[in-house]
Amino acid sequence: MKKRFIKNSGAVGLLVVLLQSCAVTKDYSRPELKLPENFDNLSVNAEKKINEVPAYQQYFNDPLLKEMLDQVLAKNTDLQMAAEQLLAAEARLKSVKLNYLPDINLQVSAGVQRLSQNSMMGAMSSGQIFQEYNLAPSISWDVDFWGKLKRQREEAVSGYFGLAENRRALRVQLIAQTAQAYYNLLSLDEQLRITQSVEKSMQETLQMLKTQYSVGDVTALAIKQSEAQLAETRALIPDIKASIKAQENALQTLAGNYPGSVKRAQSLQDKAFATELESGVPADLLANRPDIKQKEFELQAANARVGIAKTDFYPALKITGQGGLNAVKASNWFSIPASLFGNAAAGLTQPIFNKRNIKSNYEQAVHLREAAVHDFRKSVLMGVEEVSTSLSNITHIKEQMTEVNNRKTAMNKAISDAQILYKYGEANYLEVLTVQQSYLQSELAYALVIQKEINAYIALYKALGGN
Structure with missing residues (x-):
């Protein structure tokens, strides 16, 4: 069982590496x-x-x-x-940089339940009191194999430096x-x-x-x-x-x-x-005027938004996993390995019925990028x-x-x-x-x-x- 899990995990990892190159x-x-x-x-x-x-x-x-x-x-x-x-903008940039990392959460819960003896489940269990104790870290990771997160970071970085040049232009x-x-x-x-x-x-x-x-x-x-x-x-x-x-x-x-x-x-x-x-x-x-540099950063951000819109045509891969300790008695909660549990999954999501909207968003991003090119040349x-x-x-x-x-x-x-x-x-x-x-x-x-x-x-x- 353990070997099969390792084998399957390796297959998922290989798939991620291959897709990241695309x-x-x-x-x-x-x-x-x-x-x-x-x-x-x-x-x-x-x-x-x-x-x-x-x-x-x-x-x-x-x-x-x-x-x-x-x-x-x-x-x-x-x-x-x-x-x-x-x-x-600097605060937003720090937030975007963290998008590359998986989301990691920790759930700790303890509960007790007594079923009614007149209910179906209560009649079957003779009104037994149930307990459950759970300690479960979980992980969720959106794999950036189409470069979407990379372009989001580029957009945020360009936006930040564009605002910095705007401030310098205002200063001058x-x-x-x-x-x-x-x-x-x-x-x-x-x-x-x-x-x-x-x-x-x-x-x-x-x-x-x-x-x-x-x-x-x-x-x-x-x-x-x-x-x-x-x-x-x-x-x-x-x-x-x-x-x-x-x-x-x-x-x-x-x-x-x-x-x-x-x-x-x-x-x-x-x-x-x-x-x-x-x-x-x-x-x-080009190296000295802040307004020209600002327009170029705006163009870089527009180019990044084209990339973001294009990745919406392709399936998104999400990997999730959870593991920890689970028991129905407090005395057994930290009994290892009996209380250990775990699961892992990977899923692809491919848009089907909203492709027309995705295409419209992409075309809009392309035209806005071309407008930014003209704006840069004008500056x-x-x-x-x-x-x-x-x-x-x-x-x-x-x-x-x-x-x-x-x-x-x-x-x-x-x-x-x-x-x-x-x-x-x-x-x-x-x-x-x-x-x-x-x-x-x-x-x-x-x-x-x-x-x-x-x-x-x-x-x-x-x-x-x-x-």
């Missing part, structure tokens, strides 16, 4: 991308890898900005939610968003300073015109035109102040704080970045586009900066000359008012182009994957 699912392989060799010939250094993009602590110069970034990354609610989602986005908001705030401060300075100059001009009007050197028309220009300039100030407050509130919200003032630098002119970024080559984006295209656009913007903003600076220099001299010429009667009041207005526009344009250049470098930092 994998019906396919491993993931990255789709062909055909990446370009450079970013449209814009500032490309093919020998400099973009995985050397510096961390924000090394990239930005402003210590107050870095302090704000520390707060945002520590307290931002979106980032905290992403962290909790990642922990939930927050760094860029915070830095842009911070420098937008400095730009607004600069615009307010410029506008208030020009307002003061216009007040002085108006006062001078009033003095000349009192002695008959100018008409009332000059006074009215100067007052109108001053009012137009003053009207800009409340709007700028409102924008400053809104930008401060937005920054504090990013940092997980209630609205309030923001500590910041005194000038927009200071050098914003500690190092120049190198663009590298487009293929580097690569967008990554290359964003870097190329950022490089182009930086190049053309530098050209714009040269011309705006030339205009600013010219207007600085023009306003000085206009005041001197007017003082000596070589220029009229209309020329002075026109120069003052043009000076204001040139100063504001210069502040805005500095802001544009900083934002372009921040956009490049984000496009390269940040750190």
Whole structure:
């Protein structure tokens, strides 16, 4: 009897080994991308890898900005939610890893039963009292010979790392968003300073015109035109102040704080970045950009789900076994070998009537995988586009900066000359008012182009994957 049991167990084991070699699912392989060799010939250094993009602590110069970034990354609610989602995925991953192992349970029971003497069984046993004592470990194992559990684990692993990259993408986005908001705030401060300075100059001009009007050197028309220009300039100030407050509130919200003032630098002119970024080559984006890596992990998960759906076409093998001690008297419960018992079984379950549903699920999984392929390719295209656009913007903003600076220099001299010429009667009041207005526009344009250049470098930092 014992030899027959061993022989049958060996046959079952051999069957399991043979069936485990019959994998019906396919491993993931990255789709062909055909990446370009450079970013449209814009500032490309093919020998400099973009995985050397510096961390924000090394990239930005402003210590107050870095302090704000520390707060945002520590307290931002979106980032905290992403962290909790990642922990939930980690817990699921640990659970899926255990699916390879058999389920092992232990049942311990003791019972007593007295049958009614008026019942059929009670009449036959003369109302005898029955006892039963049981100590029985049991095992149940779903054998993964089609690779279903393997694909379930791959899906869970890909889902976990996809969420990890999503959190990293959110982190990079927050760094860029915070830095842009911070420098937008400095730009607004600069615009307010410029506008208030020009307002003061216009007040002085108006006062001078009033003095000349009192002695008959100018008409009332000059006074009215100067007052109108001053009012137009003053009207800009409340709007700028409102924008400053809104930008401060937005920054504090990013940092997980209630609205309030923001500590910041005194000038927009200071050098914003500690190092120049190198663009590298487009293929580097696959290794560095978290959004592209996230899309590839989503594709890997979709590929695993195709494998899971395909295994449903095939029979499932389940092995069960139970053994232990069983007795009808407590005194005999641990009497060995008399109280020993055991059983083992293996069964195949083959779907028959629900094959249409299984096929539909499989077809759906295949189409969703193909959609994930297109989504992955789209993320690569967008990554290359964003870097190329950022490089182009930086190049053309530098050209714009040269011309705006030339205009600013010219207007600085023009306003000085206009005041001197007017003082000596070589220029009229209309020329002075026109120069003052043009000076204001040139100063504001210069502040805005500095802001544009900083934002372009921040956009490049984000496009390269940040750190």
